[in-house]
Amino acid sequence: MKDALNNVNGWVTGLVTIFKSVIVFFVFANILYNTNTDPISGIVSLVDSFIGAGLAGLLALIVFASFSK
Incomplete structure (x- = not known):
């Protein structure tokens, strides 16, 4: 169960990082x-x-x- 939560946390962190990069690029x-x-x-x-x-x-x-921290 802990591995699954770590996996989901990794995916969400990656998506947030990509989203921040896209925003900075567009700015x-x-x-x-x-x-x-x-x-x-x-x-x-x-x-x-x-x-x-x-x-x-x-x-x-x-x-x-x-959530972004």
């Missing part, structure tokens, strides 16, 4: 080239959707952010 691509994608406004709207839900949204954002 730098948007800085260097004028693209139609705007990852910064997407991140801002995601955080705004959490904060717009009040205290429950703020707590959900904190829990969501704690």
Whole structure:
């Protein structure tokens, strides 16, 4: 059971790392080239959707952010 959880943890960690790399790539691509994608406004709207839900949204954002550690 412990090996299975370690395996899942490894997969999730890998996916989060890839996701972070893609976000950083799109941010730098948007800085260097004028693209139609705007990852910064997407991140801002995601955080705004959490904060717009009040205290429950703020707590959900904190829990969501704690998963990335």
